[in-house]
Amino acid sequence: MTATFPLGPFTPSPANPILRPRGEGWESGNLYNPAAIVVDDRVALLYRAHAEDRVSRIGLAWSDDGVRFDREDDPVLFPEHDYERAGCEDPRVTRVGDTFYLTYTGFDGARAQLCLATSPDLRGWAKHGPLFPGFNTWRTLPYGPGGPTWSKAGVIHPEPLGGRYWMWFGEGTIHAATSPDLLHWTPVADDEHPMHTPTPGAWDSTLVEIGAPPVRTGDGLLVFLTNGATASSPTEVDYRCGQIAVSVDDPATVVARTPEPWLTPTSYEDTHGMIANVTFVEGLVWFRERWLAYYGQSDTTLAVAICDHGPGKTVSGQ
Structure with a gap:
């Protein structure tokens, strides 16, 4: 069976949260919003974490089954430059050849900018700086960050x-x-x-945001997991996960959108945390005959939702 739009259904794992904050150091406060990729028959997670200072760093964890992870002790990406002095946030990762391409948000305390880094091994990263200075993805909306520059959330097709x-x-x-x-x-x-905007009156009426890198279907579509939200204030939000699709012949035009989310805040961790009522997806892999979607819970813990297609079936794309 080839991948079709929409992917799913997904069911949150009973093992959730699969990663929590720990210790007294750089990942002691909150741990969430992971990128995911399969490397040498293991799942690698690149996750966002911070202490009470809320200055985010990116950590690395590995799993043989996609659910139980072992973490490396030190962050692999951390603030070094002025444009990211308040945090390196929300990674997404794609591999092309022997190189990993990581997009992340560099936050300077006032502006968020989508940045790029490359690595041969997921540990040592060469930073290439902000990608879109002067571009504000909130420009057409009557709310959101002001100023000339604001961008986040980039996914690359390999x-x-x-x-x-x-x-x-x-x-x-x-x-x-x-x-x-x-x-x-x-x-x-x-x-x-x-190319895609919030839908008035719907579950994604306040904002939309790209989630995980796309999966190619057998009928010429690229399927994306996305995030959407309704919000009455910056802290009173409801983030849910949806899907969109584009044609490989016209990748800048959305041709399908799920009218309802495939993942919503339901568990205690989904509804209690630094920012309550958030399920926020950034990682998707095809591993051991099933889809694994990795997401943050209320900006505090990390979880996985599973789509099991059963034995003997194959899926194209990952």
Whole structure:
């Protein structure tokens, strides 16, 4: 069986949360919002964590079954430059050849900027800086961060489409960008012309945000897990997870959207934490004959939802 739109259904694992804050150091306060990738028949998670100072770093954990993880002691990505002095946040990861491409949010305390780093081994990262200075993915909405620059959340497809590599990015609204070399990226349209926007009156009426890198289906679609929210204030929110699809022949146009979320805040950890009522997905892998979707719970703990297609079936894309 090939992947179809939408993916699923997904069921939260009874083992959740699969990772929690620990110790008194850099991951002692909150641990959430992971990227995921399969390497040498193991699942690797690159997760966001911080202490009480809320300055985020990115840690690395490994699993043989996709549920039970062993963490490395030290963060693999941490603030070094002025544009990320208040945190390295919310990673997504893609492998092309022998190189891992990590997008993350560099936060300076006032501005969020989508940044890129590359690595041969998930541990040592070369940083390439902010990708879209002067681009604000909230530009078309009547609320959200002001100023000329704000961008988050980038996912990269590992194969070129029409001779170019593609990235989809954005918080508030979602945009597309292309690259000849995976390092230098140009938005397909300016920040006043997003490809996907919130849906009035729906579960994603306040904002949409790209979630995990896309999965290619047998009928020529790329399927994305996404995040959407309704909010009455910056701390009174309801984040849920949905899906969108684009055609490989027109990657900057959304051709399908799930009218209802596939994951909603239900457990105690989903509804209690630093920011309550949040399920926020950033990682998706096909591993041991099932889909594993990794998400943050209320910006405090980390969980997995599982879609088991059963024995003997195969899925294209991951």
